[in-house]
Amino acid sequence: MKKLINNPEEVVKEMASGLLYAYPTYLRKLDNVDVVVRKSSPVEGKVGLVSGGGSGHEPAHAGYVGKGMLDAACLGAVFTSPTPDQIYEAIKAVDGGKGVLLIIKNYTGDVMNFEMAKEMAEMDGIKVSEVIVNDDVAVENSTYTQGRRGIAGTVFVHKIAGAKAEEGAELEEVKEVAEKVIKNLRSMGMAFTPCIVPAAGKPSFTLDEDEIEIGIGIHGEPGTHRENIKNAKEIVAELMDKIVSDLPFNDGDEVALMVNGLGATPLSELFIANKEVNEYLMGKNINIYKTFVGEYMTSLEMSGFSITLLKLDDELKGLLDASADTPAFKQL
Numbered sequence: 001m002k003k004l005i006n007n008p009e010e011v012v013k014e015m016a017s018g019l020l021y022a023y024p025t026y027l028r029k030l031d032n033v034d035v036v037v038r039k040s041s042p043v044e045g046k047v048g049l050v051s052g053g054g055s056g057h058e059p060a061h062a063g064y065v066g067k068g069m070l071d072a073a074c075l076g077a078v079f080t081s082p083t084p085d086q087i088y089e090a091i092k093a094v095d096g097g098k099g100v101l102l103i104i105k106n107y108t109g110d111v112m113n114f115e116m117a118k119e120m121a122e123m124d125g126i127k128v129s130e131v132i133v134n135d136d137v138a139v140e141n142s143t144y145t146q147g148r149r150g151i152a153g154t155v156f157v158h159k160i161a162g163a164k165a166e167e168g169a170e171l172e173e174v175k176e177v178a179e180k181v182i183k184n185l186r187s188m189g190m191a192f193t194p195c196i197v198p199a200a201g202k203p204s205f206t207l208d209e210d211e212i213e214i215g216i217g218i219h220g221e222p223g224t225h226r227e228n229i230k231n232a233k234e235i236v237a238e239l240m241d242k243i244v245s246d247l248p249f250n251d252g253d254e255v256a257l258m259v260n261g262l263g264a265t266p267l268s269e270l271f272i273a274n275k276e277v278n279e280y281l282m283g284k285n286i287n288i289y290k291t292f293v294g295e296y297m298t299s300l301e302m303s304g305f306s307i308t309l310l311k312l313d314d315e316l317k318g319l320l321d322a323s324a325d326t327p328a329f330k331q332l
Helices: 008-022 084-094 108-123 154-166 171-183 232-246 267-284 314-321
Strands: 027-029 035-038 048-055 072-078 100-105 128-133 185-193 211-214 225-228 254-261 287-294 303-311
Touching: 008 027, 008 035, 008 048, 008 072, 035 084, 048 084, 048 154, 072 084, 084 100, 084 108, 100 108, 100 154, 100 171, 108 128, 128 154, 128 171, 154 171, 154 254, 154 314, 171 185, 171 314, 185 232, 211 232, 232 267, 232 303, 254 267, 254 314, 267 287, 267 303, 287 314
Parallel strands: 048 072, 048 100, 100 128, 254 287
Antiparallel strands: 027 035, 035 072, 185 211, 185 303, 211 225, 254 303
16 A cells, blocks of 8 residues: 555544645634534524535545535545534534534435434534435445435535525525435446555455446445446446436436546546537537536545536526635635
């Protein structure tokens, strides 16, 4: 294992310290718990948004803490759910009097721990709601989930629900728009190479030189199948056939597109993938309203990428366009 770390057991704490040194005007950390919150939290009169999960997906989730997106991110150990106590402390720290929305990726540990924390906070009289993101069309159930996994499309939920909360909407309204995003959100990914979890010190799976894994999750969990490597156009077409047919997306629809790198795919290759996605959608007469290309939800140093489509209406377009100012997502 070759990694820029000091101690595998201290990766999350030292990463969080480095993050706070880099963005002191955006973020602060709660005492004695790995939770990063918006510097100004709690924001009085605004619904608080809490998300998080295992570390190793940077810039998700702490990178999206700031104006117009999240109020807190809970940092679990690498690829491990944050604890209920962590999430409970996050909820208390960001409750500005209008309640708190939990944005949870559909992984069994995350769902269980966030729901336990929700019950703990409600016993304190804090109003808490939740939404569960399940945008991955690759598999109906997985190693770590009942139902579809939540992957990179979660960032669109952060953005749009965050914009709604920033407008001063009530908790029920923020939850409603987050659920609309989830209903219209579809993603799928693939991998060329595995990642190495620091505590394990070895690859999470193996692929032969000429193999790729289709439908991979963000923790190295299996996808739908392995096959011989193909060119970018063929890989994109395979992912897009599954994504577009799932909602389904139709002739004349408008979408937001995210081409997301998993940690070790050069930006040049992500742009090649984006070209292929654009040409694929032109052939279907599906119009791209806004495009995001880069690393939004990674899987350590895994080589590969995912594609996310969000079907838009006027409300979602307006909230997607709203300003945001966070370490990893700026739209001024």
